[in-house]
Amino acid sequence: MNARGPLFALTLIAVGCTTAIADDFDAQSFLGMSAGNNVGAAIKRGEKDGKRVLVFAYDAKKPGQAFHIEGMLDLEQNRQLVRDNFLIVLTDFKDRNIRDQVGDESQTRPMFFLFGTDGKLIQKGTAAVGAGSGNKLVVEWTEK
Secondary structure, eight states: OOSHHHHHHHHHHHHHHHHHHOOOOOHHHHHSSOOBSOHHHHHHHHHHHTOEEEEEEOOTTSTTHHHHHHHHTOSHHHHHHHHHHEEEEEEOTTOTTTHHHHTTSOOSSOEEEEEOTTSOEEEEEESOSHHHHHHHHHHHHHHO
16 A cells, blocks of 8 residues: 555645635734734824824635735835834734624725724725725825
């Protein structure tokens, strides 16, 4: 009996499972800033520091979610404006601070939620917009 067949199959399954488990967005390496994971704490800090809070909600178990966030912020101008003007939070769609805002909108792609310095939601939408539209949004947010 040839033992390579089952061993090869197990290797493929193991590799497939590890690549499909997480699709994490690494804010530190992509934006050059750390991201929080607590929306409530970030809103309180934003009120104190006078910064708006940009939340990205996504499902790390679905492939391509982090890709869309990176695409939205792909231009260096976007990344610089985000670093200079916002606190960033990465969370999932079940976070108690945003789940009511998600409502019945599709969760197949990541969403952004922009909170003002007063903690109120300013804008929400899909983060799957690409670099050009992402740049337009970020520039618009920073001009206000």
